[in-house]
Amino acid sequence: MDLSSLFDNWNTVKIITSVLDLLIVWYVLYLLITVFKGTKAIQLLKGIIVIVIGQQISKMLSLTATSRLFDIVIQWGVLALIVIFQPEIRRALEQLGRGSLFKRYGSNINSDENKLIVAVSKAVQYMAKRRIGALIVFEKNTGLQDYIETGIPMNSNISQELLTNVFIPNTPLHDGAMIIQENKIASAACYLPLSDSAKIAKSLGTRHRAAVGISEVSDAFTVIVSEETGSISVTFDGKLRKDISTEAFEELLAEHWFGSHLQQKGVK
Numbered sequence: 001m002d003l004s005s006l007f008d009n010w011n012t013v014k015i016i017t018s019v020l021d022l023l024i025v026w027y028v029l030y031l032l033i034t035v036f037k038g039t040k041a042i043q044l045l046k047g048i049i050v051i052v053i054g055q056q057i058s059k060m061l062s063l064t065a066t067s068r069l070f071d072i073v074i075q076w077g078v079l080a081l082i083v084i085f086q087p088e089i090r091r092a093l094e095q096l097g098r099g100s101l102f103k104r105y106g107s108n109i110n111s112d113e114n115k116l117i118v119a120v121s122k123a124v125q126y127m128a129k130r131r132i133g134a135l136i137v138f139e140k141n142t143g144l145q146d147y148i149e150t151g152i153p154m155n156s157n158i159s160q161e162l163l164t165n166v167f168i169p170n171t172p173l174h175d176g177a178m179i180i181q182e183n184k185i186a187s188a189a190c191y192l193p194l195s196d197s198a199k200i201a202k203s204l205g206t207r208h209r210a211a212v213g214i215s216e217v218s219d220a221f222t223v224i225v226s227e228e229t230g231s232i233s234v235t236f237d238g239k240l241r242k243d244i245s246t247e248a249f250e251e252l253l254a255e256h257w258f259g260s261h262l263q264q265k266g267v268k
Helices: 003-036 040-060 064-084 086-098 111-129 160-166 206-217 246-258
Strands: 134-138 152-157 177-181 184-190 221-225 232-236 239-241
Touching: 040 064, 111 134, 111 160, 111 221, 111 246, 134 206, 134 246, 160 184, 206 221, 206 232, 206 239, 221 246, 232 246
Parallel strands: 134 177
Antiparallel strands: 134 221, 152 184, 177 184, 221 232, 232 239
16 A cells, blocks of 8 residues: 555545544534423523624634633633533433433333323313313423422322312312322422413413423423313423314323324224
């Protein structure tokens, strides 16, 4: 092999490794955006981008004082970001540890899971028709033990009758959120963090704001039944979907609860 061929091969390897390096960086950025999307963190990320752009412009224009100010903000901002992004960082690390950042949802549910979905769906429909307010949180990968401990422990099997009875007005457990872990009702009358998002309509009450709040700090899936209108809404990934149909609710519930897309014909 002559010297020119060796250099050609070396340059080819460098190009391949550079492209691979760039792809890895972009993929990591994509995963971060996926985790932060729909949360308050995405707004802060936009602010960080503005600061970085401002720093580069100030250096190009030789604005010494402004550039120094941006340097100080970025230098100390790292510590502030760790504190501000703590819920999102914990969520990302938990997902990474479970491998959920790299896997897709499955495609099948068994008969027992189907029965649970039907029980929840019928309870939600019953409460919606009678305008019984309800807030039910389904734990996924991010642990909700801190919020479970704020309520009344139940550790009960899931049934349509029990779900409905908990939220009957003027009963001890109706005020607050019910949290479901796997296939059990872990606790009721739980306190959830309220979202301060300006995107939430002022006409929506505390239940909706709490549902969005828990979806901003975790990957939980939450269903809300409005006491005023009887409409069914859900939240996940910091997003609120209002006035959804029974079919859409069952599909989303299957997807987020059991990691599956429910076949419509499977619900009877």
